[in-house]
Structure formats: C-alpha cells, structure tokens
Amino acid sequence: MGININFKRFVEKSNSMFYVTSLKGEILYINDFGKSLLGITPDDINSGINVQSFYLFSEDRADFIQDLQKGEIIQEHEIRLINSYGKKIIGHEQSYIVPRSSGVDLVYGSVNDISDFIELNLNTARLNLELADINQKLQDAYTSMAQQEKMATIGELAAGVAHEINNPLGFIISNTNSVGRYIKILTEIFTKIKKTYNINAVEGIDQLEFILTDLGEVLKENKDGLRRIATITDSLKRFSRMGDENNKSNFDLNQAIKDTLTIAKTQYKYIADIELNLGDIPPVFCNGDSINQVLLNLIVNAAHAIDSLDPKERGLISIQTSVKDADVVFQVTDSGSGISDSIKNKIFDPFFTTKEVGKGTGLGLSLCYDIIVQKHGGKIWVENSSQGGAIFSFTLPGGNYGK
Amino acid sequence: MELVLHEEIEYNGLFLNIEEFTDIKVLVHLKGRLETANSIHFLKFIIDLVDFSSVGCELILNMKELYYVSSTGIGAFTTILVNCKKKNMNLFMKDMQPKVKDILELLGFISFFKLI
Ligand SMILES: Nc1ncnc2c1ncn2[C@@H]1O[C@H](COP(=O)(O)OP(=O)(O)OP(=O)(O)O)[C@@H](O)[C@H]1O
Ligand SMILES: [Mg+2]
Numbered sequence: 001m002g003i004n005i006n007f008k009r010f011v012e013k014s015n016s017m018f019y020v021t022s023l024k025g026e027i028l029y030i031n032d033f034g035k036s037l038l039g040i041t042p043d044d045i046n047s048g049i050n051v052q053s054f055y056l057f058s059e060d061r062a063d064f065i066q067d068l069q070k071g072e073i074i075q076e077h078e079i080r081l082i083n084s085y086g087k088k089i090i091g092h093e094q095s096y097i098v099p100r101s102s103g104v105d106l107v108y109g110s111v112n113d114i115s116d117f118i119e120l121n122l123n124t125a126r127l128n129l130e131l132a133d134i135n136q137k138l139q140d141a142y143t144s145m146a147q148q149e150k151m152a153t154i155g156e157l158a159a160g161v162a163h164e165i166n167n168p169l170g171f172i173i174s175n176t177n178s179v180g181r182y183i184k185i186l187t188e189i190f191t192k193i194k195k196t197y198n199i200n201a202v203e204g205i206d207q208l209e210f211i212l213t214d215l216g217e218v219l220k221e222n223k224d225g226l227r228r229i230a231t232i233t234d235s236l237k238r239f240s241r242m243g244d245e246n247n248k249s250n251f252d253l254n255q256a257i258k259d260t261l262t263i264a265k266t267q268y269k270y271i272a273d274i275e276l277n278l279g280d281i282p283p284v285f286c287n288g289d290s291i292n293q294v295l296l297n298l299i300v301n302a303a304h305a306i307d308s309l310d311p312k313e314r315g316l317i318s319i320q321t322s323v324k325d326a327d328v329v330f331q332v333t334d335s336g337s338g339i340s341d342s343i344k345n346k347i348f349d350p351f352f353t354t355k356e357v358g359k360g361t362g363l364g365l366s367l368c369y370d371i372i373v374q375k376h377g378g379k380i381w382v383e384n385s386s387q388g389g390a391i392f393s394f395t396l397p398g399g400n401y402g403k
Numbered sequence: 404m405e406l407v408l409h410e411e412i413e414y415n416g417l418f419l420n421i422e423e424f425t426d427i428k429v430l431v432h433l434k435g436r437l438e439t440a441n442s443i444h445f446l447k448f449i450i451d452l453v454d455f456s457s458v459g460c461e462l463i464l465n466m467k468e469l470y471y472v473s474s475t476g477i478g479a480f481t482t483i484l485v486n487c488k489k490k491n492m493n494l495f496m497k498d499m500q501p502k503v504k505d506i507l508e509l510l511g512f513i514s515f516f517k518l519i
Contacts, residue, residue, distance in 0.1 A: 004500075011426070023460065057502055057505060061503065063471070065472075076439075076440075077438065077439075078439065078473040078474060078475075080506070080509075088509065091473060118474045118510075121474070121478060122474065122477065122478065122481075122510055122512070124480035124512075125477070125478050125482070125512075126481070126511070126512070126515075127483050128481060128482070129481055129484060129485060129515050132484070132485045132488040132489065133488070135488075136488060219500075341459050343460065349404070
C-alpha cells in the first residue's frame, strides 16, 4: 500500500510529464509538470481537452497510436508538441496501451522535455555546418591568392623574357625580309643570264635552279615560324604590369561580343552554332582591347573543345550576359567534353595546354586571368555544365563607369 | 564496408538501398523512419559511402519514402553534409515528404540543404 502512495507522490511531483488518455485522446489524468508544460488549467481538463490539439503535426498522433497498437509494451519516440502559449516542445516519450475489458483502452505515458538539449545539439550541428562553409571559403581564397601570386611572378618573368626575345626577333625578321628581296633579285638575274647566255653546260646549273626555288619555300616557312614567335612574345608582353592597361573607358560588352564573333567566324562556323542571350547590362569601365582578347580566347577555346570531340558532331556555343549584384557577368557554355577535375586547377596556369605542339601556347587562359583578375579586379572561373561541356564565366565590377 | 548495389539493408525500421554508384553520382534510397534507434547506423552507412565516393561527385538521397525524421536524424544529415563538403561533394535531397520538410524548417535547417 505504502509503495502505491509513494509512487503516486513521485508521479505527481516528477519533472516529467505523466499522463493517462483514452485512445481518442481525452486527457483523463495529467500531473502538475504536464499541466504547466502544455499550459493547461484544471478547467481545461474538466471540459474534456484532447491531446490531439497539442500535436505540432496533427498526423503524428494517428501514426503514434498505430505504432502503439502494434502491441509492443513500451513505445519510445520523439514527440513534437506545441503548448497553449504557442511554445514548441520536443519530448522524449515512453508509453503503452492498457487494454481494458470494457473495451475502452487507455494510453499511459511519460514525456521528458528535451527541447533545450536538442536545441543545444542542433546548434552545434549548425555551427559545424557554418564552419565547413567558412573553411571552404578560406580554401578558395587561399587558392586564388596563390594563383595571383604565381601570376605576378610569372608575369614579371614573362615580360622580361618577351623583351629579351623581341630585340633579336626584330632584326631576324627584318633580315629575313631582306633575304627574301635578295632571293627575288637573284632569281630575276639568273633568269636573264639563262636567256642571254648558253649556260646549260655549266656543271651544277640544275642544282642552282632548284636551290633558288627551294630558298623561297624555306624562307616562307621561316617567316611562318617567326610570326608564331611574335604572337607568343606579344601575348607575353601583355603580362607586363605597364602598357596601356590603364587606358580604361566605358565599354559596351554586348557589342564587343558581336564584334568578336564576326572576327572569329572562321574559327567556329564549320564547328558550332552560336546562341546569344545578351542581357540589359550597363557599360563596363575597362580596357576594351584586353577584354576583346579575353572574349576571343574564350570563344576560340570553346570552338576547339567542340572540334576535338570524338566522334565529331556540330556543337553549340551559348553566350550570356547579365547583371548580378552590380557586377556584369559574362558566361560562355560549350558542348565540348568539359574539363576534368585533374586539370581544373591548372588551366589558368601559363603554358598549360593539352593541345598538340604548335597548336596551343597555353597562354590563352592565363592571359584572361591576368586581364580579368589583376587588371580589372573581376573574377573568372570554370564549371562543367550538366550536359558535360565547359562553362567559363567572368565578372567585371560594374558601378565604376565614368570614373 | 562492402558496396552492394540494389540490395535493401534494414536498420530498425529504416531501409537503405544504393541504387546508383558512379564516379559522378551516388544515389541512395531511404525508406521508413529515421530516428534515435537507427540514426547512428544510418550515419555510419552514409559516411562510409562518402569515403568510397569520388571527390566532387554528387550524393543524392531519395527521401520519397522516408516518412519520419527525428532530431537525431537531422543531426545525422548535418554531419553527412559536413563530410560531403570536405570532399567537395554536392548533397541533394530528392522528393522530401512535406512532413519531413516541416521539421527541417521548424528547426531552422532547411536552408542548408539542396532539395530537388
Ligand atoms: N572550353 C574548353 N573546354 C575544354 N577544355 C578547355 C576549354 N578551354 C580551355 N580548355 C583547356 O585548357 C587548356 C588551356 O587553355 P588555354 O586557352 O590557356 O591554352 P590553349 O587553348 O591550349 O592554347 P592557346 O590559347 O594559347 O592557343 C586547353 O589546352 C584545354 O585543355
Ligand atoms: Mg586557348
């Protein structure tokens, strides 16, 4: 008997909610803690208040009863409640069904309020998530700083090398042109001599004739090679901090895209169709020549990517411009095979190329990086599209036009 | 952990099934209830899977048949998300039940997850 009375006292005074309800949910007994947790008065109980009204998600109750009726003695689970003051409560509930011969089964249960505990735990989880995000950002910032540093050093080096090469290159080109003129003169004189004198008997005369023709060919090849070297040194020179990069003005990016497409037509017309989605963007304050070069590099790269598909198929290059948070955004998407993770962080490095020798210098994207990031304070990055091709994007800070 | 495709594994009322596993995409089907009794098993299962997956791939949890998620389940999801981020993997939750969405919303977690 004593146990029963003491146990009743324990239940009354406990810091858990204890209750008895009918299956339908009418509250038949609830201890003091339960009353204050749910915010109910003795009047509420007399008027037959139903637990269903304290469920945060009304279907939870039906699911719970279904579980109870599966017949296990005690069901443990998390219960989500809302009390009469609107406070949301998460509790740990243990309950069981007491079948009665009258046919009116009762539910006995206890609920521990674990809201604070859960809030703490979830707060930790949330902090962890935020930490992971911050970590990611730090890593990105570090990568981009490392890249900028590398570019600065290589930029100086490249400018120096370009300068050194340019001087001898200058006189080699001019000398080569002279040699060309000399050969022309020699050939003319030789033709006259042949007409005027009978020199066929001279030993080796066939060879001389051959040499004169071949010299022209050899020279043409040399000129080709020289032109290629000149292109490279020109690109290298652009790394230099000086130059006309400070010559900035308001620039119509959309118009520049159209111009570049006209200039580059031979590069893509047999390879891909062009889709233009040019947004309503403000003028960008920048160095137009450099930005034109960026556009050209990206478009030519896109065409090359499509051209190297195996088997070959005609592709699509879509170009988009838009405004985001006061930045002007350019995006070019191609239907090539995209960029694999293994080379993703190398493609902006100078001289990185997967193209065969002589076809690519590997300077295109590093120039783009230099122009967009170093010279204009923008961003440039690459992603793969869901179709598998590459998406190159850059932003240029807007809002400083006219400065 | 050995990787078995298309075979349902049960942990106390939670059924897991790896439906796809490639270099770019890992798809797991979740069925039943995710609660205190099985959150730890679930967490271990997915973390092992993340370990196995390629860097940068996407992990899709198909939650069409997941009817209940307790707070421990949400804790498991966030731990999984942190692990995915470390591997530069994208986590997507597919076809989430409205009830499950409600609880994620209530506890202020919905914005962390990408629902598809
Ligand atoms: N749209 C693209 N799709 C796939 N890969 C690309 C794309 N653009 C660039 N790449 C890769 O990045 C590498 C570097 O590009 P970058 O423009 O710097 O040099 P390149 O095109 O090889 O040579 P260059 O531009 O000097 O002719 C390319 O060799 C290629 O592997
Ligand atoms: Mg290029």
